[in-house]
Amino acid sequence: MPNMSQNKVPVPEQAPEIRAHNFEEVTLGYTAEMAEEEASRCLNCKNMPCVSGCPVNIRIPEFIKKITEHDYEGAYETIHLSSSLPAVCGRVCPQERQCESQCVRGKKGEPVGIGRLERFAADWHMQNVEEPAKKPEFNGHKIAVVGGGPAGLTCAGDLAKKGYSVTIFEAFHVAGGVLMYGIPEFRLPKAIVQKEIENLKHLGVNIMTNMVIGKVFSIDELMQQGYEAVFVGSGAGLPRFMGIEGESLIGVCSANEYLTRINLMKGYKDGYDTPVLKSKSVAVCGGGNVAMDAARSALRMGAEHVYIIYRRSENEMPARKEEVHHAKEEGVEFLTLQNPVKILGDENGRVRAAICQKMELGEPDASGRRSPVPIPDSEYELAVDTVIMAIGTSPNPLIRTTTEGLEANKKGCLIVDESMMTTKQGVYAGGDAVTGAATVILAMGAGKSAAKSIDEYIKNKNN
Numbered sequence: 001m002p003n004m005s006q007n008k009v010p011v012p013e014q015a016p017e018i019r020a021h022n023f024e025e026v027t028l029g030y031t032a033e034m035a036e037e038e039a040s041r042c043l044n045c046k047n048m049p050c051v052s053g054c055p056v057n058i059r060i061p062e063f064i065k066k067i068t069e070h071d072y073e074g075a076y077e078t079i080h081l082s083s084s085l086p087a088v089c090g091r092v093c094p095q096e097r098q099c100e101s102q103c104v105r106g107k108k109g110e111p112v113g114i115g116r117l118e119r120f121a122a123d124w125h126m127q128n129v130e131e132p133a134k135k136p137e138f139n140g141h142k143i144a145v146v147g148g149g150p151a152g153l154t155c156a157g158d159l160a161k162k163g164y165s166v167t168i169f170e171a172f173h174v175a176g177g178v179l180m181y182g183i184p185e186f187r188l189p190k191a192i193v194q195k196e197i198e199n200l201k202h203l204g205v206n207i208m209t210n211m212v213i214g215k216v217f218s219i220d221e222l223m224q225q226g227y228e229a230v231f232v233g234s235g236a237g238l239p240r241f242m243g244i245e246g247e248s249l250i251g252v253c254s255a256n257e258y259l260t261r262i263n264l265m266k267g268y269k270d271g272y273d274t275p276v277l278k279s280k281s282v283a284v285c286g287g288g289n290v291a292m293d294a295a296r297s298a299l300r301m302g303a304e305h306v307y308i309i310y311r312r313s314e315n316e317m318p319a320r321k322e323e324v325h326h327a328k329e330e331g332v333e334f335l336t337l338q339n340p341v342k343i344l345g346d347e348n349g350r351v352r353a354a355i356c357q358k359m360e361l362g363e364p365d366a367s368g369r370r371s372p373v374p375i376p377d378s379e380y381e382l383a384v385d386t387v388i389m390a391i392g393t394s395p396n397p398l399i400r401t402t403t404e405g406l407e408a409n410k411k412g413c414l415i416v417d418e419s420m421m422t423t424k425q426g427v428y429a430g431g432d433a434v435t436g437a438a439t440v441i442l443a444m445g446a447g448k449s450a451a452k453s454i455d456e457y458i459k460n461k462n463n
Contacts, residue, residue: 002044006109007110023185023300034120035116042064043104053101054099056089062078063075083154086119089115091119146233148168149176155233155454156200160200169211169216169217171212182259219427232430238397240392247389252351255290255390262274268300279298279301279303281303282388283384286390293323341357351385360373394411406422430443
């Protein structure tokens with residue numbers, strides 16, 4: 001009989017007053033007993049609505065059923081058929097807006113904790129199974145993947161499983177993309193990311209780091225080296241700023257830079273000489289997951305006051321509810337319906353305050369969210385010594401400007417057709433390089449779709 005409790009089994013977490021001062025993982029995950037209890041809430045629906053909400057189409061009821069049968073490795077193997085990064089997805093996917101939003105149990109209570117169960121199965125595999133994945137037999141074809149983030153890793157993994165020789169060209173000194181430089185350790189431990197990447201290496205994926213495509217090699221040169229197709233999953237790492245007065249002051253930075261220094265360059269650890277702003281009072285501009293990550297990181301780096309400044313209300317915030325909840329628990333202060341209009345500096349050129357203007361919501365904009373409208377004469381001064389911009393990113397233009405025949409839209413995103421091929425024959429693209437900044441799982445879904453299209457392209461080309 002299914003467990004008809006209307007509530008998810010609570011997941012253990014570090015206490016807010018403790019975790020706000022360390023970079024250890026906040027959510028501790030289910031025990032086997034907790035996982036089985038939560039898994040028993042699944043009704044194993046025949047039409048599987050949850051699967052339709054998953055960008056990589058994980059066979060969700062099937063893997064959950066295996067957990068109820070104590071077959072944890074079987075649960076992992078079922079997930080791994082569809083996802084190359086299950087331990088990552090179980091931690092950072094916005095399940096509440098995807099698979100769990102379609103769960104029948106959510107109609108009269110909380111949906112099944114699909115993400116928590118995925119994490120449990122992936123962690124169990126990592127802790128209990130040492131035998132590496134077997135490398136498939138080589139099918140005679142070489143594929144290049146530009147970018148070692150979620151889209152590139154997924155595309156590479158799916159192609160490697162089909163026997164392709166895949167090489168990832170990663171610009172940084174370590175693969176992982178936003179999983180390594182953007183998402184903090186307390187949400188996604190880097191050892192887990194690297195373990196997932198090691199699994200791909202066992203499948204035969206070759207990873208070349210410090211390879212800035214467009215500088216070291218162009219895409220045209222890669223194709224001249226015998227790669228029959230190229231997938232561009234280079235992400236959207238170019239930060240945006242507001243264009244307001246004072247953005248050039250010392251103490252203003254992008255969330256990308258701030259998080260990269262802390263996460264990828266280990267600025268939070270003693271013994272590393274990575275320079276990171278030492279702040280007492282921090283304003284983070286934006287309301288997405290990146291803003292939450294920056295704000296929560298600033299607290300852990302020693303800031304006494306951290307403010308999220310967001311021009312709409314909390315209801316319009318794109319950040320996951322869980323991240324907003326955790327940020328509030330840890331002491332981040334939310335200044336909603338407010339917008340910075342100027343940054344003030346002291347005599348040494350350092351930030352001393354932000355001038356904020358209060359807002360109200362007007363009519364919906366093109367995205368469907370109500371547009372913020374300034375309230376006249378509502379400006380006030382907020383004392384801060386650091387301002388972090390977390391208002392979005394766009395693709396770096398390097399690849400498209402060094403590749404003949406590769407076209408992009410006005411936002412700098414690569415143009416692709418239904419098969420995910422770009423305007424250049426044999427070159428595919430997906431993830432943030434095509435959509436602009438989005439979620440990890442959507443990038444993975446794009447990588448998966450591109451791998452399928454590349455496989456069909458190579459087969460048709462050689463028939």
